[in-house]
Amino acid sequence: MTKSVPVKELMERLNLEVLCSDNGLDRPIVTSDLSRPGLELTGFFSYYPEDRVQLFGMTEISFSKGMEPQERLKRYRQMCTRRTPAFVISRSLEAPDELLQAAKEAGIPVLRSRLKTTRLSVYITNYLESKLAPVISKHGVLVDIYGLGVLITGNSGVGKSETALELVKRGHRLVADDNVEIRKEDELSLIGSSPEIIEHLLEIRGLGIINVMTLFGAGAVRSSKKITLVVHLENWDPEKHYDRVGLDEEKTQIFDMDVPMITVPVRPGRNLSVIIEVAAMNFRLKNMGYNAAERFTSDLNHLISHNSMND
Structure with missing residues (x-):
């Protein structure tokens, strides 16, 4: 239609x-x-x-x-x-x-x-x-972290909403929980927002539904945000290889656009909110021209080359 x-x-x-x-x-x-x-x-x-x-x-x-x-x-x-x-x-x-x-x-x-x-x-x-603009709905949580729209995805019960709550407590802003409506406004922009009926609401298992704006104030929410980064949460699989350096660049497709994605394994003891916060800061740093993983790899290769010449 x-x-x-x-x-x-x-x-x-x-x-x-x-x-x-x-x-x-x-x-x-x-x-x-x-x-x-x-x-x-x-x-x-x-x-x-x-x-x-x-x-x-x-x-x-x-x-x-x-x-x-x-x-x-x-x-x-x-x-x-x-x-x-x-x-x-x-x-x-x-x-x-x-x-x-x-x-x-x-x-x-x-x-x-x-x-x-x-x-x-x-x-x-x-x-x-x-x-x-064409609209699709995606299961996840959208949070504004340091000006970046970070879409947190993962299976039900993996801890997306709890992580979003901790991020809000750390001063970031909730856009949508559980159901994110994504509009493709042009060839370069994916804008995420919340359905009106659940706007500003966050569902926490064992606690129920809370109103983030009522609890934390108007500065803790926003109505929409451009999606810049996807963070996918999944249960830790000991058989799976996870990127430990940061050279692997994953992407996921929303509509026909490739969006940068980071996969974060979840297990007890990991502070997901801090990890996602740092991931957003590191992503901004990469966009500004500094890539810590590439710098480390370059320095390591230079050191190996230097040592081999001295042998």
Whole structure:
């Protein structure tokens, strides 16, 4: 099923003024792309993105003023199709009478904003991308650690929520527990958030459900966070080889994106919250250009080479 956003929701979000056809505010917006209908005003309709919000700025309005009224009306009527969600005018510009007439005939709302065209375009696009982005749900806990969105995964009962609670006590922020909704807002961003019904809640076995914001304050939670690192918790397997140096680089795929992953074995006596906290700090350090594992390997190889030459 194709996701959509009603025009009314966009109007309320950006505080847009309705100029006509308020009965068309339920029309669906199905794409975050916008159209600046300059070529259409000249009569070029070979490619007309009719399913996009049609944005009019100073250029479009000024150009249309130089047209004959009947020509203007003809062009605007051609722009009004059953798939056109809305017309939006920026900079509090006056809407041409012919546009209002054509929009009323088709039941398409005409909205207006005081914002400049470029800024309004950015706001509309960002909002629609957020609302229309594909979403998947993933079992895990998402925590903001030193500004990094760390998704903690693992089998049920491995200790994800308890680890998240300890991280919150250490000053980090909870985003979601148990069920993380992940939106792919663009080709580079995975944004995680919590379903509304369990937002700010943390389930601790033996204790029950707690409200993190109520217990620790508003600074202990946040509504969403870009996922940068995945930490997978698994029960310690003595037969399995675990990375002890840090040269192995694991990745996991979410949607079609590869996300860096660290596997942390769990057994009694290991302080998982501290390990994950340090993993986040070390990941940031790697992104800044310093890799302790590579530095150690380089120094070790240099020492071995030096000693072999002296033998």
